Amino acid sequence: MTVLRVTDLTVHHPGPLGQVTAVDGVSLEVPSGTTLGLVGESGSGKSSLARAIVGLVPVHTGRIMLDGREIRARTIRDRRRLGRLVQVVLQDPDTALDPRMTVRQTLGEAATVFHRLDRPARDKRVTELLELVGLDPRLAGRLPRQLSGGQRQRVALARALAVEPGLLIADEVTSALDVSVQAAVLNTIRELQRRLGLSMLFIGHNLPAVCHVSDAVAVMRHGRIVETAPTDALLRAPQHPYTRTLLAAVPSLRTPPPAPAPEEQPP
Amino acid sequence: MSLPPGLRRTPMAWAAAVMLASLVVLALVGPLVWGASADRPDASAVLQGPSVGHPFGTDNLGRDVLARVLTATRPSLLLALAAVLLGAGAGILLGASTAVLGRRARRLTAGLINLLLAFPALLVAMFLAVVFGAGAAGAMLALAAAGVPGFARLTQTLAAGVAGTDHLAAARVLGLGRLRLLGRHVLPNIAEPLLLSTTTAAGTSLVALSGLSFLGLGVQPPGYDWGQLLNQGLDRVYAEPLPALAPGLAILYAALAFQLLGEVLAGNAARRGPAPRTPAPTPAPWGSPRPKAGGGPAEEGLVLQVEDLHVELPTPDGPIRPVHGVSLALRPGEIVGLVGESGSGKSLTALAIADLLPYGARVSRRTLRLLGADLAALAPKERDRHLATGLAMIFQNPASALNPALRVATQLTEAVRAHRGASRAQATAEAAEALRRVALPPAVLRSRPHQLSGGQRQRVMIASGLMVRPGLIIADEPTTALDVTVQREITRLLSEIRRDTSAAILFISHDVALVGEFCESILVMYAGTIVETLPADRLADGARHPYTRALVASVPDLTADRDRPLPTIDGAPPDPLTPAPGCPFEPRCPRRRGHCADHTPPLEDLAADHRVACWYPVPVAADPETVAAS
Numbered sequence A: 001m002t003v004l005r006v007t008d009l010t011v012h013h014p015g016p017l018g019q020v021t022a023v024d025g026v027s028l029e030v031p032s033g034t035t036l037g038l039v040g041e042s043g044s045g046k047s048s049l050a051r052a053i054v055g056l057v058p059v060h061t062g063r064i065m066l067d068g069r070e071i072r073a074r075t076i077r078d079r080r081r082l083g084r085l086v087q088v089v090l091q092d093p094d095t096a097l098d099p100r101m102t103v104r105q106t107l108g109e110a111a112t113v114f115h116r117l118d119r120p121a122r123d124k125r126v127t128e129l130l131e132l133v134g135l136d137p138r139l140a141g142r143l144p145r146q147l148s149g150g151q152r153q154r155v156a157l158a159r160a161l162a163v164e165p166g167l168l169i170a171d172e173v174t175s176a177l178d179v180s181v182q183a184a185v186l187n188t189i190r191e192l193q194r195r196l197g198l199s200m201l202f203i204g205h206n207l208p209a210v211c212h213v214s215d216a217v218a219v220m221r222h223g224r225i226v227e228t229a230p231t232d233a234l235l236r237a238p239q240h241p242y243t244r245t246l247l248a249a250v251p252s253l254r255t256p257p258p259a260p261a262p263e264e265q266p267p
Numbered sequence B: 001m002s003l004p005p006g007l008r009r010t011p012m013a014w015a016a017a018v019m020l021a022s023l024v025v026l027a028l029v030g031p032l033v034w035g036a037s038a039d040r041p042d043a044s045a046v047l048q049g050p051s052v053g054h055p056f057g058t059d060n061l062g063r064d065v066l067a068r069v070l071t072a073t074r075p076s077l078l079l080a081l082a083a084v085l086l087g088a089g090a091g092i093l094l095g096a097s098t099a100v101l102g103r104r105a106r107r108l109t110a111g112l113i114n115l116l117l118a119f120p121a122l123l124v125a126m127f128l129a130v131v132f133g134a135g136a137a138g139a140m141l142a143l144a145a146a147g148v149p150g151f152a153r154l155t156q157t158l159a160a161g162v163a164g165t166d167h168l169a170a171a172r173v174l175g176l177g178r179l180r181l182l183g184r185h186v187l188p189n190i191a192e193p194l195l196l197s198t199t200t201a202a203g204t205s206l207v208a209l210s211g212l213s214f215l216g217l218g219v220q221p222p223g224y225d226w227g228q229l230l231n232q233g234l235d236r237v238y239a240e241p242l243p244a245l246a247p248g249l250a251i252l253y254a255a256l257a258f259q260l261l262g263e264v265l266a267g268n269a270a271r272r273g274p275a276p277r278t279p280a281p282t283p284a285p286w287g288s289p290r291p292k293a294g295g296g297p298a299e300e301g302l303v304l305q306v307e308d309l310h311v312e313l314p315t316p317d318g319p320i321r322p323v324h325g326v327s328l329a330l331r332p333g334e335i336v337g338l339v340g341e342s343g344s345g346k347s348l349t350a351l352a353i354a355d356l357l358p359y360g361a362r363v364s365r366r367t368l369r370l371l372g373a374d375l376a377a378l379a380p381k382e383r384d385r386h387l388a389t390g391l392a393m394i395f396q397n398p399a400s401a402l403n404p405a406l407r408v409a410t411q412l413t414e415a416v417r418a419h420r421g422a423s424r425a426q427a428t429a430e431a432a433e434a435l436r437r438v439a440l441p442p443a444v445l446r447s448r449p450h451q452l453s454g455g456q457r458q459r460v461m462i463a464s465g466l467m468v469r470p471g472l473i474i475a476d477e478p479t480t481a482l483d484v485t486v487q488r489e490i491t492r493l494l495s496e497i498r499r500d501t502s503a504a505i506l507f508i509s510h511d512v513a514l515v516g517e518f519c520e521s522i523l524v525m526y527a528g529t530i531v532e533t534l535p536a537d538r539l540a541d542g543a544r545h546p547y548t549r550a551l552v553a554s555v556p557d558l559t560a561d562r563d564r565p566l567p568t569i570d571g572a573p574p575d576p577l578t579p580a581p582g583c584p585f586e587p588r589c590p591r592r593r594g595h596c597a598d599h600t601p602p603l604e605d606l607a608a609d610h611r612v613a614c615w616y617p618v619p620v621a622a623d624p625e626t627v628a629a630s
Ligand code: SF4
Pocket: B545, B546, B547, B583, B584, B585, B586, B587, B589, B590, B591, B592, B593, B596, B601, B613, B614, B615, B616, B617
């Protein structure tokens, strides 16, 4: 559906000691209908990259192309055009939804950004969206605080899907969830990829979770991408030493922990 | 008359309601009832003192002062409200716009607000009143303008809180227009505090407007409001105090009414905030919170012995029992993992052992022995000392567990100096040694927490725990906030410490894979009880409780088949407010039978080191259905 191509992107952050380079010359590509996983540890710049793509933080240099057209987010009109193509789901289920709006209002608002819908049509769409993300349509009347973390994250997902974007960016969507809830959300995401043919950028620090839903994985560190490979290849034969460190650090019930090895110290 | 729903019926709320209602009634009917007599001059009764006909006397044209004060309620209140609404409206728009404007415009607006704030509001009001020309409209506009910066700043601060949330980011990405963002997503979320300060400001504005009129800058004769009446009465206050007192009292009364209303609203808002920590109202049904000394028999060689631990917490909706009937024991040098999802009670168990539960929580237990000493039998002071020297706690968030203002050296040496009376030099030497243990250079002693990375801070926390040479270390999600590579370093460090000092470690985590890899034995908690205890190496394939099985299966694994969906657990944990009989996992359990719904399974031995609380444990692979039927 939608192809994302990022070329040589640099993003700066205002820090206490002047500008900090959060994203440093990153290039990546998400081919149509596939999922690119982006893993990195805290401070690697992965969230800044996501926010830059959807126009929430300004781009310093470099280009972001969607389906071959450069994106801009300067005016509201730019932003509306962009919003039709890309949507984002962010990390925190606690603030992801407006606490004063019911699920129906939240989803209804998103569904009517680009389409005029009368009341019955809107309610029907809300029901569809809730079913799409595996929620009981009867939850539509609830407020966010009456939902569990996993349910809130699903509603946020439904809101992003309401405008039928070609590309979905998921930034640490499962990191605040319990393991059993995370499993269900990951399954939903896989299911959505298949059914909607979405292109997706799935960002996280949890390597197993990211790998579970991604066709290819990019490893990010200190604002740069150190390795990109198809998921199987990355897991079988990681090339970059940092990728290997990261893989070795993942706790697993099925493989014994690696012997202590001289590790890279964080700077 | 009744109060609006949602307001608590306190005496103050009633007083505010009654006072406000009386003001509204006066403003409505005042001019109709007393308007005529207030304006009727009477040459025969000029400047009279109080009398039966004129309880507060008459003015220089012989008009009744009381009637004039009552009639003036309407203009006085209307002007004050108009001023505050205009000022608040403009200020709120200005302040809230900072949340949705672009960067440049936002910076400009913020600068403008700062600049305006630099001028004292009342002086601005007087200055503007002169500029606009003396008169009711001028004074009202001046006051409104003077109130704008204050409201703008308040709104700006509140809106900044909303602007940082994910839902506003999502709304922007949806491409919603600025007005919609403002009206739908920003303002409703800050309406409550704004309403509150608008109410209080109404009182202030009433006083200020009266002041302007009093100075001759506000309402001009023949019109009058309370300030004007006060001015006229004051000319002869030494001869006749009452004509001045009447408008003064009116101003006081109205200002007080608004202030009270503000207080009531604020109190209400606060009550709906975080749950207050109040003591549980009724004694817990399961015995006194501090049982007599004794408890179960002491077992030799145990670092920690807990039997039948219960915790009760008060919540706004009634008391809950997030931990019930937990028993556990640790030997020296043992690493035990306590694993469970949020709400399972694992952290509360740890806090109950360390006597760190929030105020209002009630604990009961048959036995709680730390290093052989029965904590219930010790006097509070001794108990604190025993806990401080025998037990070290490591928390999830080292940033908040360390005092940001103190150097690392001070925080590390505090405990030993207090409890062992060590000298400063000796304590510092020990601190350097403790840092070496956690692989940090002694130079760290001189730094403050914010100069360290997350991993370093967690090491400092561990070092600080080691300072007291504890027999038991309780680590509550110590690596959850850290990156995986750092997590690996911390778990390795804990293993070394336990090897070198033979301290026992209770490692609490939601991460089954981490616990399974790092600990020797595992306790699995669900809904406040331990449902299974087993050796770590059996976790992957040998767990017998259906919940443990499901939990383990739901963890994505790098070696798993990525084309198959992850197994999940349907449903949600039971609501602690409505405890049901029977097995707590029953509503979600694939193996449940009729028996499970009303009989709680006890934690029973399957093997020497394997216990499970389930009527129909999952059979191990080599041992088909026979076990299930037992
Ligand atoms: S006791 Fe029954 S309901 Fe509970 S876990 Fe065992 S089989 Fe399932």
